Amino acid sequence: MPQVQRNEVRCRAGPSRVRPYLGGRVKITIDVDKCIGSGSCEMIAPGIFEVGNDGLVQLLNDSPSAEDHSAARTAAASCPTQVISVDD
Numbered sequence: 001m002p003q004v005q006r007n008e009v010r011c012r013a014g015p016s017r018v019r020p021y022l023g024g025r026v027k028i029t030i031d032v033d034k035c036i037g038s039g040s041c042e043m044i045a046p047g048i049f050e051v052g053n054d055g056l057v058q059l060l061n062d063s064p065s066a067e068d069h070s071a072a073r074t075a076a077a078s079c080p081t082q083v084i085s086v087d088d
């Protein structure tokens with residue numbers, strides 16, 4: 001079995017497209033105009049995202065705690081329209 005590098009995620013489908021959190025703060029932005037309201041972000045990171053009454057994503061926390069960085073990145077990667085950006 002190949003050795004896994006530190007901070008690298010492996011799964012059956014291959015390496016994860018979600019970058020691991022390496023330290024520091026992150027900033028989350030969303031492009032609401034492109035949102036289709038699938039709700040995947042809210043299911044993955046309910047403390048950060050919420051689908052509002054209008055059916056579109058709302059950002060509850062644009063600078064989440066360190067414990068929530070991984071969930072924010074996973075939610076961004078799962079968004080079907082890629083409207084979520086997580087920047088270091």
